[in-house]
Amino acid sequence: MIISLSILALTLFVTLALCLRGARGASSLEQWSVGSRGFGTILVFMLMAGEIYTTFTFLGGSGWAYGRGAPAFYIIAYGALAYIMSYWLLPAIWRRATEWKVLSQPEFFARAYDSEGLGRVVAAVSIAALMPYLVLQFRGLGLIVSEVSYDAISATAAIWIGTIATVVYVMLAGVHGSAAAAAIKDALVLITAVGLGIALPSILHGGIGEMFTRLERERPDFLVLPTTGLSPSWFASTVVMTVCGFYMWPHTFGSVFTAKHAGVFRRNAVLMPLYQLVLLFVFFVGFAAVLSVPGLTGSDVDLALLRVTKQTFGPWIVGLVGAAGLLTALVPGSLILMSIATMLSRLMTPRDATKVQSSTQARLWVPVLAAVALFFTFLGGATIVTLLLMAYSMVTQLFPALLASLLPRTTTSWGVSASGAIAGIIMGEVTVAVVTLGELSLPALLPTWPRSITDINVGFIALLINVCTMITVSRFTRTTHFDDTRTAAPTALAA
Amino acid sequence: MTRPYRLLALVPVIAIVAAPWLANRAEPRLLGMPFLLGWLVMWLLVTSLVMALIGALDSRLDSRLDAQAETRRDAAPLP
Secondary structure (H helix, E strand, O other): OHHHHHHHHHHHHHHHHHHHHHHOOOOOHHHHHHHHHOEOHHHHHHHHHHHHOOHHHHHHHHHHHHHHOHHHHHHHHHHHHHHHHHHHHHHHHHHHHHHHOOOOHHHHHHHHHOOHHHHHHHHHHHHHHHHHHHHHHHHHHHHHHHHHOOOOOOHHHHHHHHHHHHHHHHHHHOHHHHHHHHHHHHHHHHHHHHHHHHHHHHHHHOOHHHHHHHHHHHOOOOOOOOOOOOOHHHHHHHHHHHHHHHOOOHHHHHHHOOEOOOHHHHHHHHHHHHHHOHHHHHHHHHHHHHHHOOOOOHHHHHHHHHHHHHHHOOHHHHHHHHHHHHHHHHHHHHHHHHHHHHHHHHHHOOOOOOHHHHHHHHHHHHHHHHHHHHHHHHHOOOOHHHHHHHHHHHHHOOHHHHHHHHOOOOOHHHOOOHHHHHHHHHHHHHHHHHHHHOOOOHHHHOOOOOHHHHOOOHHHHHHHHHHHHHHHHHHHHOOOOOOHHHHHOOOOOOO | OOOHHHHHHHHHHHHHHOHHHHOOOOOOOEOOEOHHHHHHHHHHHHHHHHHHHHHHHHHHHHHHHHHHHHHHHHHOOOO
16 A cells, blocks of 8 residues: 555656646746647647546546446547548648637637637537536546555545645646646556556456457357447447547647647647557456456446456556556646636636736636536536536537538538527537436437437437537528638638 | 548548448457457558558648749749
8 A cells, every 4th residue: 555655646746846847937828728839749649648548538448348348449439530530620720720829719719700609608618518527537536546545545535635736737837737747647558558458368367369258258248239228320429429529628629729830730640549549458457357356337337447456466556557547637637627727717808918917817717616626526426427428418519610610611501600600509508418417318208219210329419400500590690701811711621 | 622542531430430330240359359349449550551641642742732832933023
């Protein structure tokens, strides 16, 4: 316990120290939140990976493989597709964001549609979607520290320590701190995930092939998608829905702005799919745990990785794995905090505020937001997974309006108006909220419909409703107003 | 379509979205993994290759276009 906790404390200390070194000179909001748009391939790559590999992938990925089997593979599938999309999508976003000098996602939408109202709707959606995500990170943090301390530290104390550490370094260091921490986190996650993914199946089952042979014998249907529920149509619709939402998270959208030039994203489109392979090893850990630490159910499946590690290895390894887990919670947590704070301060400060003033205000929001997230974390309840799925379905609704704003407008038929965009987003969100909060299930509502239709992910259905609303409302509210930057660069998306 | 090679990116998209119908089985095993997982991992690697290829072709074309624009500017008579 002493050894594993010391490793955890050392990791936290080194990360904080590195972040504080990166903090010098970050005084304006632009420096604090987007690093003066001067980051190259490696740093942007680190930042983006820093946001994508969260406690949900590290603990949740292995937990899903453990609890559900084959449906967990959707996590590998959507990653690959999201990076293909990024090749065209991110340079287009980056070029406009840089030209317009915007710092956050709501501003981007407001500028693209020349509508403050749309900006406020986007900000509200973003903040509503990010809070449960932040709560999830904090809860993961508590889980990891109390498991690694062999229950010597309570989850509550762990959550407090982690939150305070996050707040301190976000307030001092901003995006530079996150990039430095992301680098340490990536190294640790790579080593521990790949190490565990290879070591656990061979120690416990005599190899990866043997492990799957045993699994197939004992749980014959575990390694293929079921015919109902998490079925093929659920898989495909979830993949499409999550790909659309992938870059709509405000913090991911925000990290696009940190790039020095658009070529950074082209190289990332090659590197990121390889990085996604880490998940394969995370799955191996989950599958190894199925046969070795059976019996975890409900939300306890997220403990599968930590439990099987504790059962197999000594405190040194447990400490290292815990440190990796700690950083997968802290780094995305800090980026989420920072992007909500940036959004709020830009919404609240008057236009004539100086750069230093708005930067100070953004920093002051950080502890307030952390306190709110802590409140929800301690409020507890088993609804966190429901909330996360809802959050993903929520941010995805921003995608159609974003795409429409990027398309070349050589013909007016594509023109989507600000009212159309707002109506589409609201209809999409209402669909998600009604179905998720009302705990409605489509197979129960429409029992006579084929399961291949009723298994479709609700976020995907909301997306369709969103697009139809957006196009219909736009037909009636379209104005002849054209943004000059848009007509000046009709081939921007293709460039 | 000035850059038809970009359509290559559609191949992994189709292979992955249609995977639950094309590849939803455990046998034959690929590198010890169940077929569905092996299929997805294979296409993940192909995705990286395809994006590297498209990226290389794009930057070659871009630099050629840049060079052309330069010569055109040089050749233009001074106002």
